[in-house]
Amino acid sequence: MNKKEKVLCVDDEIQILISLRALLRSKYEILIATSGEEALEILRKEPSIRVLISDQRMPKMLGAELLREAKKVAPGTMRLLLTGYSDLQSIIDSINEGEVFRFINKPWNNQEIRFIVDLAVNVAIETEQAAGSMADESLTHPTQEESFDLVQGQLDQQETAASTIATSDHQPSKEATRTAGIMVVDDDEGVASTLMEILNNTVPVYKAKTINEAIDLLSNQQISVIISETLVDSEDATEFIKILKQNYPSIITIILTQYHSADTMISLINQGQIYRYSYKPIQKNQLSYYIRSALTRHGTNLRKPELLKRHQVEEIKDVKNPSLVGKLIGGLKSLRSKMGF
């Protein structure tokens, strides 16, 4: 037997750690910590900890905080968060700062945890190298003062990257190599106008007031980032997001919503691996920052597509709108063909 991969479990409740260890030790080397501090220590010391499982509610350092720090200390480690307590802010922090991979509800299903941990470990191994460039990304996040030219430069890189990625016998159309734009899916104009103010015509902005429009736009345009509401034109947009991610994982999704639900957030991570989540209205600066990060990430992903694995999603549960799903898949297929994927 090879050396077991390392999984770090963090919880202030010993019993949880005992349970987790008992659950996982047969396959993995289980490291435990009862506080965030302890966990970071271990992360710093031990190389190649594949997965970090942390409880949210811990004294001194919350789970979300730990994930954020862990991302800096060990960017390659996949991050899982145990939630038994729907603290919305913690969840949002986990998404935005911690870039959590999966939320695991307490009480959990043992099989599910095994599955998720297995998946996470594999992804961690596969993306070990590429994960390093993510460190670059985190270091080169432009400050707010810097213009989007830098981003533009990166976008140009994306173009070249895109053209090299594309299969040789499939010439991407000129249009396909055009600068990818940002789609706003919202029946409220405000977001789009704010966005346009921020971008100042450096990046195209596409507006979709309904999901159908969104799908159409997707078919016709190159979209790198989607900013979406969860309820658009009285339709639940989360499904759309989830399906999108499943089939076209390179698109970076930012959720901008006035409807807050912990369950939605958790499912958007587990099944949609959204990039960022924010309440409406969002501060201009904040949005600008998110866009920049998103575009950069998109670029990084284009250069290192294996990183996309780190954002794979679960099967969609509770499909509410099958026709939509069908349409979407159909549309995406055509998109795929355009993109040459």
Added chain:
Amino acid sequence: MTIHQVFATVCSLILLTLSGGMIAKSAEINEPIQPLKLRQDLNLEKVNLGRSLFNDKRLSRDNSISCASCHDINKGGVDQLPVSKGVGGALGTINTPTVLNSSLNFRQFWDGRAASLEEQIDGPIHLKHEMDSDWPTILTKLQQDQAYADLFKKLYKNGLQSENIKDTISEYERSLITLSRFDRYLLGQKDAIKENEIKGYELFKRYGCVACHQGVNIGGNMYQLFGVMGDYFKDRGNITTADLGHFNVSKDERDRHKFKVPSLRNVALTAPYFHDGSAKTLRDAVRIMAKYQLGRNMPEKDEELIIQFLQSLSGELPVQAKGEQ
């Protein structure tokens, strides 16, 4: 128009009217002396109250003299002294005239200075040698007498006041009328007086005594010079202020030695006579009168008859005047 002409016209006018008047008055007695009439209109309560006050010595300063001290109705309404004695034995200046029938006099006092009985009361009250008092003092004294206070309150609206005292005393004095035998004679009772008295009356008229002593009060209705036919005062001498008579009031030279002619009623009771009280007897008085007023020598016989007549002039007080004494 000359005085004569005026006189003539007036006389004729008068004659015309008088003729009628004469017929109307023919029923009246045409005597120079008129009989007394008793008054029916007196307020008997006032008379009684007046009597009390008339006899009340508190009207004098030292409570020693009352009106009655000098005007004693049992002594002919006088004190029968030449001059009266006032408070502290002060001698008067003039003979006291009688209170009887004084209400018939046209004025009071020898010099006629008081026009009414009420006015007369102020004289003795205030004179130093008479009662030597004043109304405030009298009122203070009388007010302490509850009986007076009540009586006055009953009779007068404003109770015990000086004018009310005067009024009530006067009312009493008005009741002092003396009906004499002579009055009865005049009223028709021919046997009321003796024959000599009748003769005396005739002489009284013939001599002219009646010229001044006439009327209802047998005098008391005119002033006359004392000493018409001779200078009485020169002959008597010792002229005093009282001797000046009415002159003291009018300051008219013509009024010097003029006196109110006194009433001869009750004259027999009111010796001594004349203002100076110089005539002790009636005879003396008659003689002096005859000499100085009439300029006549009266034989004794005539004097005697006249004196008898004069005595018939004394009268009786009516019951109402006497009261409960």
Added chain:
Amino acid sequence: MSLRSLTNLMLGLIMIGILVFLYTKVQSLNVEDHYQITDTLRQHSSLNFRWNEDVLKTKLSLSSNYDGVTSPLVTLRSLQTKLTDKLSNLIVESAPLKASVDSYNKSIEEKNKLIEQFKGQNAIFDNSLRYISTAVDDLITEVEVQSANTTKSNPAFVALKNTAQTLLRELLEYNQVAQTDLAGSINKRLIAFENQKILYPDIISNKLDTVIRHASVILKRKPEIDALLATIVGLPIASSIENIENTYTAVYDGRLRDKDFYFTILIAYASGLLFLIALIGYRLRNSYRELNVVNKQLTVANETLEDRVVQRTKELSNAYNELKQSQAQLIQSEKMASLGQMVAGVAHEINTPLAYCHSNIDLVKEQLPEIIGLFKEFANFPSLLDAPTAEQQNLKEGIVTIQDAILTFEREGSFDEINLLLEGSLSGLDQISDMVKSLKDFSRLDQHKVENFDLNRGLDSVLVIANNVLKNKVEVIKEYGQLPKISYSPSQLNQVFLNLIVNASQAIENSGIIRLRTLADHHFVNVIVEDNGKGIPEDILPRIFDPFFTTKEIGKGTGLGLSIAYKIVQQHGGKITVHSEVNKGTQFTVSIPISQRMDLQNLEVAA
């Protein structure tokens, strides 16, 4: 009294005053008085006339005494007084009238004086006149006697006799008509007589003297008396009276004219007033009409007002009900919020043990088949033992397998692990049941009412509920005193204490201490929740019990917790006080009276 009504009053008084003035002016002329005056004047006139009559009568010896001449004065005096009285107010007005009255009075005085003179003079004159005949007779008789006595006839005597007779004749004539030359003649004779007196013997001369005297009187007095009479009669009495009449009439007429004048003015004024009153009446009528209209409007408005009031009241009561509902809702939502908080905390507290219990048992279940498999292997052994030796290989293999499996288990610590997991599960389940029990204790849902309870137990249950807020952050120090059982609503007071403890814990930023003290005195049971957190600033302190007041961010707290706590404590008849110092800590004291009557009806915030 306002200025306006004061001026009105003054005005009214003035108007009435004018009316009264005019009326008095009109009335001032008393007709009765007028008649009396005219009557009196007539009386004066007739009296004076009669007086004159009397005087003349006396002169003419038609009257025998002077009473008739004296008594009129008394009457006249009273008449004079009467006249003066009646004319008194008129005299003031008219100088001519006064003058005429004064002159009349003077004339009367003059008359009186003259009459007095006359009386005196007349008496003397009369006597002398009456006696002169006798006196002359006496003289003549005496002369004759004397003549008879002497032989020779004395021519003097004769002369005397003759002269005397002549004198008498002349005197009597003179008495009738007082001619001056006659007077001269008489006088001459009297002078002659006077001179001749000496010539005669005394007897004669005495009588002569008497004659002379009386004759002189006659001579002297006659003209005097005549003059007096003339003067008396000539006195301008009648004209005086007439004067008075005239001047009086003038005044009276003037007065009449005045009266007429004032009367006219009065009429005019009165009509003016009447007109004014009519005007006022008219205006009053108008205003009454207006008033009626307004009144009607008011009545209508009143009625509608009633309706509107009813409506408004309905609206208001609706609003009030809504408000109460909202309040109830808010309270409910606060309750829900706090409940939610609590429940979330509790859920989490339960969740965790639940998670690992489930996991553990699941794991054990997973491993069970293997273990059972081993047992089943064992179960084969007896049969294998009985099997032929060749198949005993299986037995060996089987034993080895089992041994290996056991060794593996032992190596991996699986048995221990199973124990551990199961023990952990049991303890986890215990935790859960503790939590449930605490929940029950806390909410006392099974007991909705008041009961006698030990507050300390209640606090303990609260601490369990609040555990997830407190754990690892706050150290709880319990200083419980002996508490008597008090009757209170545990669900409510527990809510209070939970609120205080949670607040205390939230005030503590990193770590701190919450001190729970309970103690009882004679009247109260006191619970003190003390923390060493960041404290409450002085300016905020008075407001902490205000509803909706919170220092937390929007959405993080309803601000109702302390106000509800306050209300609950109040309903228990107790009080809640706070002391705080910034950066030092806060102390809440809840005092519940030991014997209190709770307001059961108003347990609004019942669990």
